[in-house]
Amino acid sequence: xxxxxxxxxxxxxxxxxxxxxxxxxxxxxxxxxxxWAPLIVAQMRRLGVDSVPIAIFIAVFTGIVLALLSSYxxxxxxxxxxxxxxxGKTIMMELGPVLTGMALAGRVGANIAAELxxxxxxxxxxxxxxxxxxxxxxxxxxxxxxxxxxFPIVTAFAVAVGVVSGWITAVNLLDLSTPEFFKGLRLFxxxxxxxxxxxxxxxxxxxxxxxxxxQGLRARGGAxxxxxxxxxxxxxxxxxxxxLDAFWAIVLL
Amino acid sequence: MILFEGVSKAFGSNQVLDGFSLxxxxxxxxxxxxxxxxxxxxxxxxxVGLLTPDEGRVVVDGSVVHxxxxxxxxxxxRSIGYVFQFxxxxxxxxxxxxxxxxxxxxDLSPAEIEERIVESLRLVELDDAGRLLPAExxxxxxxxxxIARAIALRPRYILYDEPTTGLDPVTAAxxxxxxxxxxxxxxxxxxxxxxxxxSAYSVADxxxxxxxxxxxxxxSVEEIRATRDPVVRQFIEGRPNLxxxxxxxxxxxxxx
Ligand SMILES: Nc1ncnc2c1ncn2[C@@H]1O[C@H](COP(=O)(O)OP(=O)(O)O)[C@@H](O)[C@H]1O
Ligand SMILES: [Mg+2]
Numbered sequence: 144x145x146x147x148x149x150x151x152x153x154x155x156x157x158x159x160x161x162x163x164x165x166x167x168x169x170x171x172x173x174x175x176x177x178x179w180a181p182l183i184v185a186q187m188r189r190l191g192v193d194s195v196p197i198a199i200f201i202a203v204f205t206g207i208v209l210a211l212l213s214s215y216x217x218x219x220x221x222x223x224x225x226x227x228x229x230x231g232k233t234i235m236m237e238l239g240p241v242l243t244g245m246a247l248a249g250r251v252g253a254n255i256a257a258e259l260x261x262x263x264x265x266x267x268x269x270x271x272x273x274x275x276x277x278x279x280x281x282x283x284x285x286x287x288x289x290x291x292x293x294f295p296i297v298t299a300f301a302v303a304v305g306v307v308s309g310w311i312t313a314v315n316l317l318d319l320s321t322p323e324f325f326k327g328l329r330l331f332x333x334x335x336x337x338x339x340x341x342x343x344x345x346x347x348x349x350x351x352x353x354x355x356x357x358q359g360l361r362a363r364g365g366a367x368x369x370x371x372x373x374x375x376x377x378x379x380x381x382x383x384x385x386x387l388d389a390f391w392a393i394v395l396l
Numbered sequence: 397m398i399l400f401e402g403v404s405k406a407f408g409s410n411q412v413l414d415g416f417s418l419x420x421x422x423x424x425x426x427x428x429x430x431x432x433x434x435x436x437x438x439x440x441x442x443x444v445g446l447l448t449p450d451e452g453r454v455v456v457d458g459s460v461v462h463x464x465x466x467x468x469x470x471x472x473x474r475s476i477g478y479v480f481q482f483x484x485x486x487x488x489x490x491x492x493x494x495x496x497x498x499x500x501x502x503d504l505s506p507a508e509i510e511e512r513i514v515e516s517l518r519l520v521e522l523d524d525a526g527r528l529l530p531a532e533x534x535x536x537x538x539x540x541x542x543i544a545r546a547i548a549l550r551p552r553y554i555l556y557d558e559p560t561t562g563l564d565p566v567t568a569a570x571x572x573x574x575x576x577x578x579x580x581x582x583x584x585x586x587x588x589x590x591x592x593x594x595s596a597y598s599v600a601d602x603x604x605x606x607x608x609x610x611x612x613x614x615x616s617v618e619e620i621r622a623t624r625d626p627v628v629r630q631f632i633e634g635r636p637n638l639x640x641x642x643x644x645x646x647x648x649x650x651x652x
Contacts, residue, residue: 266484273444273478274498274549275470 165357169287172279182285190251190286190352191293195300197250198243202301205238206230206308214317223319227327230309235336239302241388244347247294248380252355255286256376259359260369268360283356287349294348295341302340343391350383397422398443398553398587402452404609405438412438414609415452425579425586427596429631430606436589437481439606440555443587444476445469456553474502477546477584481557483538485530485545491517492526495545502549516548519581520574536567540574547578554578556588560595572598593632597621605631 172179213229259282262268268278306328313319355376362372398420405413412435420426430436441447442454448462455461456472464472485494492513499509517523520540530538539559546554556575560568572595579586579599590596596603597617604614605628613620613628623629630637 262486265482265487266480267486269441269446270478270480270484270486272446273473273476274545275473275501276497277466277470 162353162357165283166353168279169283169353172277172284175277175280175284178277178280179284179288182281183289186285186289187293189254190247190289191297194247194250194293194297197246198297198301199304201242201246202234202239202305203308205234205242206305206310207312209233209238209305210309210312210317214313214319223317224323224327225330226313226317226319227310227324228330228332229327230313231306231328231332232336234305234309235302235340237340237388239305240298240340240344240347241384243298243301244294244344244351244384245381247297247348248351248384249377251290252351252376252380253373255352255355256359256362256373257369259356260362260372263360263362264365264368278360282360283353286356287352290348290352291345292348294351295344298341298344302337339391339395342395343388346387346391347384350387351380354379354383397455397457398585399455400439400442400452401455403439403442403449403454404451405435405442405447405449411609413442413449416606416610417452418604418611418614420585420587421602422585423583424601425575425588425599426602426604427588427590427600428604428606429591429593429596430589431631432591434606435609436606437557440478440557440587440589443553443555444473444478474549475552477549477551477554479539479542479546479554479556479559481561483530483542485538485541487530490527490529491522491533491541491544494530494541495548498545498549512548512550516544519547519577520544521570536563536571539563539571543571543574543578547582547584550582551584553585553587556586556590558590558592559588560590560592568592568595569598571595575599591631593634607631 209230210226213226214223217223217225259268262271262282268282271281272278310321310324310328313324314321358372358376358379359369362368400416400418400420403413403416404411416435416439418426418428428436428439438447442449442461443456445461445464453460453462457475459468459472461469461472485491486497489497495513495516496509499512504512513526514523517526520543522537522540522544525533525537525541530541533541543556543559559571559575563571575586575588576599578584586599588596588599600617602614603617603620605612605620607627613623613625615623620628620632623632629635
């Protein structure tokens, strides 16, 4: 029996099973509002607000490159105002959520894993449990919810900045006027472009923070164990973003 | 009463506890002795359900710990104070906030909570340290805050994991004194895990020695002092390894 459990606990199946059962534990812990509610604002500030600068930085450069890249691709065959369409669609639906998500996976995922990993190896997690706290409700839920709420907000910032950056680039470096850029932007725009990107970003936020929490809480040993947990959290966070990205494309497009 | 009944626990191939049985009677302080790495902390963690036995069971006040449901386990934990080996203070919180965190899970009024914080800090003689962060405390002070955090809960049981290890003799004696006082004032049942014999003799009503995953001998302080068991003798006298013949056959005519 024990051997059977050991086998089930290893490999990809085991990993998915663990994440699944952890997610179920978190759903149950949602009922314990009194514990997590007071903590969520601080987490939102830490995970979200502090991540805005890096998201904006990425968005500015993505906007520039997209504008130049699309005009280079069109080479006169397609009306130049399509630059606006391409920049808008790509940033809203794909690059905004994914690049922001990746950046936050590094920042937020590593941060959470290091924090909870340190708490684990210094027995602070054990101490919380002996004080009759539920680790899920006290540590995981506020972080994961904050991630689910803040990733879309940060992504929305990034999308806005990216479009503006594309527009400024188009007007200054390409032979395109402001009305033409916005004509292109509006041409194929659907409201779905926006919510599709933001829903994706929300799931990225849930996944990245959940990975950070789980890896942190699994940390063993000393500083080295915490370091390993942080690295694993970032890698798994990025991988989940890519998998979810494809998943949403298949399901919703 | 806390009962260990044939508890076995392994981590991978490392068999830490192997048929560990011990009765910890009410209202007394039981000391569990053992070498570093012998599984003392592992044994303690079974009492509060932080670890689950592979075999056997731990019974606290009539309930089997690993069979308790979530809320029942939380309820049990509310009756136990746990003092961790390295204090395990929440390092992002001040001393006061550390103590308040545990109290917040009880049905206490805010006034009662503040009163208990002050009272428990006074008991460990850290009246003025309430606003400091754990990083600003010495090792001995941290341990005392760990004790304050546990006693503020007024638990029926207090578990101390190596409360005096790594402290200078004077601070260690102070902690011993504190443990005795807590026992006298609250009547809480104490379990102290240690390898510090001086501390063991000063706080114990009963002593048990953990060796090779199980209890080698358990008894009153006098019984342990007078033991003929070579393993226990060696430990309490702090002698390095003797020739194996001496250890395995302590009879007349053998020995120095
Ligand atoms: N969570 C754990 N995972 C794996 N091994 C552990 C764990 N906890 C303790 N051990 C191992 O169990 C043994 C006993 O540890 P411990 O109870 O901490 O000893 P001590 O008697 O010094 O308190 C050690 O070999 C330790 O490595
Ligand atoms: Mg220990």
